[in-house]
Amino acid sequence: MSSLRYRTIKDKIFFYCVCGLSSLTVIPLFAIIWELIRKGYKQINWSFFTETAPSTLDAMLARGTGDIIPGGIANGILGTLLMVAIASVIAIPVGIMVGIHLSEHPKTKFSNATRFITDLIQGSPSIVIGIIAYAWVVKPLGGYSAFAGSVSLAIMMIPLIVRSTEETLKMLPGSLKEAGLALGSSYTNVILRVLLPSAFGGLFTGILLAVSRVMGETAPLMLTALGSTAINWNVMEPTSAVPLLIWEFYNDPNLIDMIWSSSLFLLILVLSLNLIAKHIAKKWKIQ
Amino acid sequence: MRDKIFKKLLVGCCILVLLVCAGMIYSLVSGSLSAFNQYGFFHFIGSSEWDPHPDRETYGALSFIVGTLLTSFLALIFCIPFSLPVALFTGSYFRGKKIATFISSIIDLLAGIPSIVYGLWGFYTFRPIIIDLGLNSQGFGILTSSIILAIMIIPYASSLSGEFISMVPNELKEAAYSLGGTRLDVIRTVTLPNAGSGIFASYILALGRALGETMAVTMLIGNTNNLPRSLVDTGNTMASIIANQFGEADGLKLSSLIAIGLLLFGITAVINLIAKFIMKKFN
Amino acid sequence: MEQEHIQISNPILQLKDVSISYSPGKNAVKNVSADIARNKITAIMGPSGCGKSTLLRAINRMHELYPDIKIMGEILLDGKNILKMNPMEVRRMAGMVFQRPNPFPTMSIFDNVVAGYKLNGISLGKSEKEEIVERCLTNVGLWNEVKDSLFKKGTFLSGGQQQRLCIARALALKPDVLLMDEPTSALDPIATNRIEELLLDLKNEFSIVIVTHNMSQAARISDYSMFMYLGELVEYDTTQTMFTNPKDKRTNEYLSGQFG
Numbered sequence: 001m002s003s004l005r006y007r008t009i010k011d012k013i014f015f016y017c018v019c020g021l022s023s024l025t026v027i028p029l030f031a032i033i034w035e036l037i038r039k040g041y042k043q044i045n046w047s048f049f050t051e052t053a054p055s056t057l058d059a060m061l062a063r064g065t066g067d068i069i070p071g072g073i074a075n076g077i078l079g080t081l082l083m084v085a086i087a088s089v090i091a092i093p094v095g096i097m098v099g100i101h102l103s104e105h106p107k108t109k110f111s112n113a114t115r116f117i118t119d120l121i122q123g124s125p126s127i128v129i130g131i132i133a134y135a136w137v138v139k140p141l142g143g144y145s146a147f148a149g150s151v152s153l154a155i156m157m158i159p160l161i162v163r164s165t166e167e168t169l170k171m172l173p174g175s176l177k178e179a180g181l182a183l184g185s186s187y188t189n190v191i192l193r194v195l196l197p198s199a200f201g202g203l204f205t206g207i208l209l210a211v212s213r214v215m216g217e218t219a220p221l222m223l224t225a226l227g228s229t230a231i232n233w234n235v236m237e238p239t240s241a242v243p244l245l246i247w248e249f250y251n252d253p254n255l256i257d258m259i260w261s262s263s264l265f266l267l268i269l270v271l272s273l274n275l276i277a278k279h280i281a282k283k284w285k286i287q
Numbered sequence: 288m289r290d291k292i293f294k295k296l297l298v299g300c301c302i303l304v305l306l307v308c309a310g311m312i313y314s315l316v317s318g319s320l321s322a323f324n325q326y327g328f329f330h331f332i333g334s335s336e337w338d339p340h341p342d343r344e345t346y347g348a349l350s351f352i353v354g355t356l357l358t359s360f361l362a363l364i365f366c367i368p369f370s371l372p373v374a375l376f377t378g379s380y381f382r383g384k385k386i387a388t389f390i391s392s393i394i395d396l397l398a399g400i401p402s403i404v405y406g407l408w409g410f411y412t413f414r415p416i417i418i419d420l421g422l423n424s425q426g427f428g429i430l431t432s433s434i435i436l437a438i439m440i441i442p443y444a445s446s447l448s449g450e451f452i453s454m455v456p457n458e459l460k461e462a463a464y465s466l467g468g469t470r471l472d473v474i475r476t477v478t479l480p481n482a483g484s485g486i487f488a489s490y491i492l493a494l495g496r497a498l499g500e501t502m503a504v505t506m507l508i509g510n511t512n513n514l515p516r517s518l519v520d521t522g523n524t525m526a527s528i529i530a531n532q533f534g535e536a537d538g539l540k541l542s543s544l545i546a547i548g549l550l551l552f553g554i555t556a557v558i559n560l561i562a563k564f565i566m567k568k569f570n
Numbered sequence: 571m572e573q574e575h576i577q578i579s580n581p582i583l584q585l586k587d588v589s590i591s592y593s594p595g596k597n598a599v600k601n602v603s604a605d606i607a608r609n610k611i612t613a614i615m616g617p618s619g620c621g622k623s624t625l626l627r628a629i630n631r632m633h634e635l636y637p638d639i640k641i642m643g644e645i646l647l648d649g650k651n652i653l654k655m656n657p658m659e660v661r662r663m664a665g666m667v668f669q670r671p672n673p674f675p676t677m678s679i680f681d682n683v684v685a686g687y688k689l690n691g692i693s694l695g696k697s698e699k700e701e702i703v704e705r706c707l708t709n710v711g712l713w714n715e716v717k718d719s720l721f722k723k724g725t726f727l728s729g730g731q732q733q734r735l736c737i738a739r740a741l742a743l744k745p746d747v748l749l750m751d752e753p754t755s756a757l758d759p760i761a762t763n764r765i766e767e768l769l770l771d772l773k774n775e776f777s778i779v780i781v782t783h784n785m786s787q788a789a790r791i792s793d794y795s796m797f798m799y800l801g802e803l804v805e806y807d808t809t810q811t812m813f814t815n816p817k818d819k820r821t822n823e824y825l826s827g828q829f830g
Contacts, residue, residue, distance in 0.1 A: 097300035125499025216401025465666035468689035
C-alpha cells in the first residue's frame with residue numbers, strides 16, 4: 001500500500017515536471033519576440049522602409065546627438081524580395097514537377113534514387129550550399145551577384161517543395177485521376193487541370209513554408225550576394241538582403257541600434273508567412 | 288504526343304535534381320583537391336594547425352571538426368530534458384487535446400526563427416548571463432553556442448518524437464494500465480520502449496541540424512582557430528570558419544575551406560542517412 | 571422495468587445501480603445491478619452497442635483513461651467499493667484480457683508474463699520470476715509450446731498463442747477476478763476452442779466474467795449469463811435457465827437469432 005502511494009506520488013511529480021518543462025520550452029520564443037520589440041520598435045518608421053542603410057558616419061553623428069539613426073533597410077528588403085522571387089521562379093516549377101513524378105511513380109528505382117537525393121540536398125548545411133553557388137555562379141561570372149544568391153536559395157527550396165508536393169498529391173483520392181481519365185482527357189490535362197488545382201492548398205502551403213525558410217537565411221548569401229549599400233535592380237551585381245544587413249549592423253558598433261528593428265522586421269515577415277502557411281494547411285485538410 | 292513531352296519533362300526535372308547533387312559533390316571535391324594534395328587527406332583531417340601566414344601557410348581541419356562535434360553533441364544533450372517532456376506532453380499526456388496543438392505549434396515557430404536572430408539574442412541576452420556566472424570572461428565559447436543551438440533544435444527533436452510517441456497503439460497502453468501501472472509506469476515500460484527507435488531517429492535528425500548551423504554559432508563561439516581545451520573555451524566549427532573566412536580567402540586557404548565544406552557535407556549526409564534508415568525500419 | 575435477478579450467495583463482485591455515460595444525459599449503461607459468483611464463469615451477452623464492454627471495462631476502471639466517460643453507482647469487489655479505491659490497486663485485483671491479443675512487442679515472452687510486476691514497480695528475484703513464468707504459462711497451456719523460446723519476442727506467436735500469453739500475463743498478478751472482453755473474437759475456431767477449454771480449467775482458481783457476442787460460446791462455457799440490451803440488464807440467470815426458458819421477450823428474440 002505504501003509502495004502504491006509512493007508510485008502515485010512519483011507519477012504526479014513526473015507529470016508536473018513534464019508540464020513544467022514543456023511550458024519552459026515556449027519561453028524562448030516569447031523572450032526573443034519581446035526583446036526585439038522592446039529594442040527595435042523605435043527605429044521602425046516610414047523611412048525605415050524607404051531609405052537605404054545609413055553609413056557609419058551618419059549613424060555616429062546621430063548617436064552623438066541622441067537621435068534615432070537615420071535611414072532604413074530598403075536595399076535589404078528589395079534584395080530579399082528580388083532574390084526570393086528569382087529563387088521561387090527556379091525552384092517552384094522544378095520542385096512541383098519532381099513531386100508529381102514521385103507521386104505518380106512512387107516505387108520505381110529512379111524515384112527512390114530521386115527521393116534519396118532530395119533528402120540529401122535538404123539535409124546539407126546552408127553554408128555548404130553557399131559554397132556550391134559560389135563555385136557555380138560567382139567564380140565563373142567573375143563576381144558576387146543577386147543571381148548567385150538566388151541559385152543558393154533555389155537549391156534549398158527545391159527539396160522542400162518536392163516533399164510537400166509529393167505528400168499533398170499522395171493524399172488525393174486515386175478516383176480523382178481515374179475520373180478525369182475516364183472522361184477522356186489526356187494524362188497531361190488530368191494532372192494540370194484536375195490534380196494540381198485540387199492540391200492547390202497543399203502546394204501553396206509548401207511553397208510559403210519554403211519561402212519563409214529561405215527568407216531568413218544569411219550564411220549562403222554571405223558567399224554569393226555579398227551585400228550592397230545601394231538599392232540594386234541588376235541581378236548580376238552584388239545585392240543586399242535583410243539578414244545580410246543585420247550581419248553588417250552587428251559588425252559595426254555605430255549601427256547596433258539598427259539590428260533590432262531589422263531583426264524585428266525579418267522575424268515578423270518570416271513568422272507571419274509561417275503562420276499563414278499553417279493556417280492554409282489546416283483549412284485545406286478539413287475540406 | 289503532348290503527354291509524351293510532359294512525361295519527359297517530369298523525368299527531366301528529376302534528372303536535373305540528380306545532376307544538382309552530382310554537381311555539388313563534384314564542385315566540393317574538385318575545389319578541395321589542391322588542399323588534399325598539399326597536405327594529404329588524413330593529415331588535413333588530423334592536423335589542428337590553421338596558419339594563414341603567407342610564408343608558412345598550413346591548414347588542418349581538426350580544431351573545427353572537434354568544435355563542430357562538441358557543440359552539436361552538447362546541444363543534443365541540453366535539448367533532451369526539454370524536447371522529451373514536450374514530446375510526452377503532446378504525444379501522450381495531452382494527445383489530441385487543444386493544449387497539445389497549442390504547445391506544438393508554438394514550438395514549431397521556434398524552428399522558423401532565422402539563425403541570425405538566435406545569434407543576436409544569444410549575443411545580447413544570453414552571453415551576459417554566462418559572463419555573470421563567471422564561466423568565461425567574454426561569454427563566448429563552446430558552451431554558449433551549444434545552449435543556443437539546443438534551443439534551435441528543440442522543435443526538430445520534439446515534434447517528430449512526439450509523433451512517434453503518439454503512434455504507440457492504444458491497445459498496448461490499455462493492456463499496461465489494466466495490469467495496474469501508473470501513467471509513469473506505462474510510459475517507462477510500454478510507451479518509450481515502443482517509440483524508442485523513432486525517438487532515437489528524431490534526435491539524430493536534430494543532431495544533423497545542429498552540425499550545419501552557421502550564423503548563431505559564428506556569432507557566439509568566439510572564432511578562435513585552436514583546439515578547444517574545455518567546454519567553456521572558445522573555438523570554431525566547420526560552418527563558422529567557412530562563414531568567417533570564405534570572403535577573403537583564395538588559393539590554398541580557399542581550397543581548405545571548401546575541403547572543410549566537403550567534410551561537413553559528408554558528416555551531415557551520413558547522420559541524416561542513419562536517421563532515415565532507422566525510421567524506415569521503424570515503420 | 572425493475573425486475574428481480576438471480577440471487578448469488580457470497581458473490582465476488584456486486585454491481586449496484588451502475589450507470590455509465592459517454593456524454594451527459596446519454597447513458598451507455600443504465601442502472602445495472604447484479605451479483606457475480608465466485609469461481610464461476612459469468613457471460614455478458616447482447617447485440618453490439620448494448621454497453622456490455624463498457625460495463626466490463628468499468629470494473630477495471632479502464633473508463634478513467636477517457637475523461638469524458640462518467641460512472642455512477644457502486645461496484646464492490648470482495649465487499650470493497652472499487653470506485654473509491656486507488657485505480658492502480660483495482661486494476662491489479664481485476665485482470666483484463668482484450669479483444670485483440672496485445673502482447674508487448676518490445677518484450678520477450680518471459681518478460682511479457684512478468685510485465686505486471688515490472689509495471690507495478692515490484693522487483694522479483696530471478697528464481698521467483700522463473701517460477702511465476704512457468705506456473706502461468708503452464709496454467710494457460712503454453713509452457714510446452716514456448717519453453718524453448720522464452721526469450722524470443724511474443725509477437726512471433728500465433729494469434730491464439732498470443733492471446734493465451736495475454737491471459738498468462740493477467741494471471742501472473744493473481745487477480746481476484748478475470749475480465750475478458752470478447753477474447754476470442756479475433757481468433758480462428760481451433761484457437762477459440764483451446765481458450766474455451768482453458769477457461770473451464772481456470773475457473774477452479776479464478777472468477778471469470780466474459781463479454782461475448784457469440785451465444786453458443788456463452789452456452790458452452792458459462793455458468794451464469796447476463797443479457798444486456800440498449801444499456802439495460804434485461805435478464806440474468808443461470809445459463810441453463812436462460813437458454814432453455816428465457817423470461818423476457820427480448821432475450822428470447824436475441825437467443826433465437828432475431829436481432830444482433
